[in-house]
Amino acid sequence: MLITQSAGKFLKRNNTLHLGEKELDLSIPVVAGIVNITPDSFYDGGKMEDESVMLKAVEQMIAEGAGIIDIGAVSTRPGSKPVSTKEELTRLLPAVKALRTAFPEIVISVDTFRSWVAVRVIDEIGPIIINDISGGTLDSKMFETVGKLQMPYILSHIKGTPQNMQDNPEYEDLIKEVSQYFAERVKKLNKLGVKEVILDPGFGFGKTVDHNFELLNRLDSLKVFQLPVMVGLSRKSMIWKALDVTPETALNGTSVANTLALMGGADILRVHDVKEAVEAVKIFCEIKATII
Template sequence: MLVTSSTSKFFKRKHSINLNGQLIDLSNPIVMGILNVSSDSFFDGGKYETEDAILRRAEQMIEEGVSIIDIGAVSTRPGSGATSTKEELLRLLPAVAAVRKRFPEIPVSIDTFRSWVALRVVDECGECIVNDISGGDFDEHMFDTVGKMGLPYILMHIRGNPQTMQENPQYDDIIKDISKYFSERVRRLTKAGVKDVILDPGFGFGKTVDHNYDLLNRLDAFKVFQLPVLVGVSRKSMIQKLLDVDAANSLGGTITANTMALLGGADILRVHDVKEAVESVRIFTKLKEVASV
């Protein structure tokens, strides 16, 4: 168990992600910064809709030590409404193009579940990581598309869809159920030619508060896949509900949850607050360094 084990406190990481020849080193954990360009995201919706605002935010995250910028144009909060492919592209393409032009050295991921959107972004803006909340379930062409383009792929676990996922989710054993989900889809991704797969257990996506903390407590179980693990708990309802705070006042809880995720073997922290997450990684890395002496 994460909170009681003294023998598996730190995990060796030998992973890297190959993004069009650019190797993203995961020998120590890294931070992925969230850049939402949708109008209705649960925490920062509507804040980054102009090119100037997008570039200022990207620059701030880079100054704070971000390793990857994750750009999304569709809200996937519980109960969120549908967004058309056309609207997603109208928001996403200019944002990715602006960030890639101004900051070409920073790897970009796109938060989309549509293969056509991934194709258009890569065609017009260059290679990126595909961050798919649906694990390929919302678009049957996603795995083959990512494989043919040679892109890294973030495989997230979800139950249902954003409109239905919080309607009484149930599991026999959340770790076993998610592991089965990962195993089947990793096999399909490998068959499709995807060489870099990152696992995301999907905190908050079809899970109760107790499910989320059970998942966080046993996160180290996913190391059996020998694949990078991404954790996204930033300001989510699992923190808000437990601490009786809103999203704006959930930073302290987020820092704590991120630290627990690092101890559980997270390779990538996906966050709104880059500075604080980078500091958590630096402290964790120092502890790991001292422990190995």
């Protein structure tokens, strides 16, 4: 594919993310623990709305080896209802302030597609990673804002919106179209001075189960961009539908999928279950160490 042959010209591979005085080394894959401050997320909706419960859960994630805590206040599961910016901030700001106070050294990523939310969070707690599931498609000011903020930015692939993305998504050539999407947006970000971009292929965001497995099988196609890759497979429908189980019983399948993602080049695993993901990383690193 011509587009992927030239994509690596945009940004040079960098294994270190910079967040003010903090640095995050990605030379060994990192696990991001998911914290949803939402009543309606597909797996853990409502569990983390109580601050003390959230902080206890985060404490455990850090003890188990999480290098990032990814926190969001809006559910983006298929068919989820829109939430206003005011409501998102009402949920999010107290949570991120409590998180930063309790764990001042942990790297925080904020799951939001709104540039203003990112600005407000950074004003309150300092540098963060901005995790935008929309890839800038839901807020026309996001790329410009990230360029001004100079924060690491997770650029996700999505087709449609959370409300309609699973309404019969179709592709003529999935890998080519995802690559084209990233190439165009990385180029725009580069022109705006965004220096640290992480790619997220967006499993479940405008993709069928078959699309998701094709993407997982071809994850190494993203290496041409010379950018870190984050993968979010944790307990998603591609896993529990394939196994004919439920999200609650999809941990083993998640671990298998995460291991395959690591073998395909994933640098960050975004997960609900940190311990198991960290173990997958350790096994992967043992295998990698034997390769001469």
